Amino acid sequence: MSQETRFRPGDRVWVKDEERPGHIRTPHYIRGKTGQIEAVHGVFRNPESLAYGGDGTPKRPLYLVGFPQSEVWGRRYRGPRHDRIYVDIFEHWLEPATETRG
Amino acid sequence: MTEQHTPHVDGHDHDGHDHEHPGVQPDGRPPYYAQRIRAIESLLIEKGVLSKGDIQRQIDYIESRSPALGGRIVARAWVDPAYKARLLADAKAAAAELGIDASGVSEIVVVENTDTVHNMIVCTLCSCYPRPILGRPPDWYKSFNYRQRAVVEPRAVMAEFGLELGDNVEVRVHDSTADMRYLVLPQRPAGTDGWSEEQLAAIVNRDSMIGVNNPRLDRVAAPAGS
Numbered sequence: 001m002s003q004e005t006r007f008r009p010g011d012r013v014w015v016k017d018e019e020r021p022g023h024i025r026t027p028h029y030i031r032g033k034t035g036q037i038e039a040v041h042g043v044f045r046n047p048e049s050l051a052y053g054g055d056g057t058p059k060r061p062l063y064l065v066g067f068p069q070s071e072v073w074g075r076r077y078r079g080p081r082h083d084r085i086y087v088d089i090f091e092h093w094l095e096p097a098t099e100t101r102g
Numbered sequence: 103m104t105e106q107h108t109p110h111v112d113g114h115d116h117d118g119h120d121h122e123h124p125g126v127q128p129d130g131r132p133p134y135y136a137q138r139i140r141a142i143e144s145l146l147i148e149k150g151v152l153s154k155g156d157i158q159r160q161i162d163y164i165e166s167r168s169p170a171l172g173g174r175i176v177a178r179a180w181v182d183p184a185y186k187a188r189l190l191a192d193a194k195a196a197a198a199e200l201g202i203d204a205s206g207v208s209e210i211v212v213v214e215n216t217d218t219v220h221n222m223i224v225c226t227l228c229s230c231y232p233r234p235i236l237g238r239p240p241d242w243y244k245s246f247n248y249r250q251r252a253v254v255e256p257r258a259v260m261a262e263f264g265l266e267l268g269d270n271v272e273v274r275v276h277d278s279t280a281d282m283r284y285l286v287l288p289q290r291p292a293g294t295d296g297w298s299e300e301q302l303a304a305i306v307n308r309d310s311m312i313g314v315n316n317p318r319l320d321r322v323a324a325p326a327g328s
Contacts, residue, residue: 025227025279025280026279027226027227027277027279029226029253029254030277041209041280041281041282042209044280044281047280062280062281062282064282066274069275072253073254076254077254077255078255078257078258079255079256079257079269079273080269080272082272083256083257083272083273083274083275084272084273084274084275085253085274085275085276085277086274086275086276086277087277087279088277088278088279088280088281088282089279089280090280
């Protein structure tokens, strides 16, 4: 890893619930949800810069984040509680999960 | 979507379409998007960003990709545990071992199905897909219908493809939102003992590597002598 990462596998994280214009790779449905870091993919050029002719630097850490489906969809999800959804999320969209957030 | 009519995601129900296919226009001009892509192509060539040769090479590369490549990788992983370990650790290198060039810009991650875990892939934001190994994605994979439903009701989607999973299985949906492209390593079906690698590769269909289905023995003739 060429750059220090803020989170490690097992850390609980909260996805920022922000509305920003631009080429955002954090889907709306996952914003504001709490999950767990499953893996650190490495550092990658930032798509929010690349999409507009930028060079994507500084590179950003990208994580595999797992969420229980029941956390994401609540009672809308019809399936066992162990079903999960995994989303790749850049570090600048994540915050440490706190008790109040879940 | 109404109660009376649920469009299926397998591409056989054209009421589920979210865009038109106007084809050649009455005035003989190509449709809007074809004109637009030609205009962008001309500009990129004019500005020296790409050459015509670059574009043709990329077309040739993409046309040379197909789920058969994925089938070879999966079949090798089924018969060779050491290869499977290398595939799960570094998919591009494992593909290269079989002479398959997957060295594109995106990373490729292989996720393994087991007795208790079933993986399914979607790209809710666009149509990210492990193209170096599977080629171009099917139309249904790019449809709003699939992209919306895969995340919220994956089990219902799989059921439409003919796959009913028990509650003892954990369903993991992977939304490929960034630089990683996901490929499912399905489980080797029962009843294939003694099959050759080539015979096994033939039953690894595209849908099983996206995770909406499993390899299906009922869709191929059993090899002679089995």
